[in-house]
Amino acid sequence: MKRSGRLSYHLCRILLGLFFVYAGALKISDAQAFAGQVAAYQILPYQWNYVAAATLPWIEILCGFLLIVNQKVRPASLVIGVLTIVFIVALVSVMLRGLDIDCGCFGPKIQSTPQQALLRNVFILALTHFVFHLRNKYARKEEG
16 A cells, blocks of 8 residues: 555656646747736736736746656645635636636647636646645655
């Protein structure tokens, strides 16, 4: 059980990291279009849409990279968890207001509905919770 738990932890950590590096890279590739997707949520003031579009992808890439290389895993997973909760709240807000928008999760390249994005984000939040809480249990046990 210990070996499978350690394997599960590392697999989840790496998958989560790859997911966020990929998503961030797609958003950076067309920052203007991503800013438009952020604006479609109708939550932030106009200027803040560009600030969010310029910073969020880099935060995602940094946190994803830290997870992949197994460094600062708990802080990185905490940031990803908070971002995911913010994304979930924004998606619920969009659904309650009846907006028909693309979630913007992967920039302008890959489209998904708010409902699909919400399900994906709940799964991501579960992975993040798993990685955050099992970091100390499985991180470097194999050394000792």
